Amino acid sequence: MQRRKAWNGNTPKSQTEARRLLLAVTQECIERHGLSKVGLSDVASAAGVTRQTVYRYFATADDLFNAAAVLTSGGLLERIRTRVLGHEGLSERIVETLVVAIREIPKDVHLTAIVRSGNPFAITSALNLSFTQDEMVALSDGNQVLGERDRDELAEILLRLLKSFLDDPGPKRSEKDLRQYLYRWLIPVIEEKLQSTPDTDL
Secondary structure, three states: OOOOHHHHHOOOOOHHHHHHHHHHHHHHHHHHHHHHHHHHHHHHHOOOOHHHHHHHHHHOOOHHHHHHHHHHHHHHHHHHHHHHOOOOOHHHHHHHHHHHHHHHHHHHHOOOHHHHHOOOOOOHHHOOOHHHHHHHHHHOOOOOOHHHHHHHHHHHHHHHHHHHHHHHHOEEEEEOHHHHHHHHHHHOOOOHHHHOOOOOHO
């Protein structure tokens, strides 16, 4: 029996490319079989690698599957983007993203199993995905209004807040009440940072 080529003959040239390839394969497995029926061995086999190879790029199986499930929910990301870009100010767009994500993620078929597991996603894994930074830039219409460090730290804060709300929604609030609550506490802080960012940090 002929031995299968590693990475199905398409060896990645960098760690980033390897992560993206594994995520793409995992997405395909999730879409074909459903999140609850896919194991790490299935992904490794489909990618043409061993389980040990997968662990070189993702610390745990949860990191891999949670990240892939988020990306599989492309329709959700598109809906969030459509609603958010209707707002004018960048700070409003940033906080609106959080509002919509808190309300919509638990309703998404690909993310329901993760939310119910009590472990919505790993922050570090999510921050390593390019779409997190890409979304931050998209909110500002492609303008680099924040330096790279500030953008990454803001993304981390938002993801941590999102994880907290998904883990424990807290007091019952309507979407309007949730929006007012987050706008009141987050927008002044973000606005201050946007106004104080020096041109040399753009």
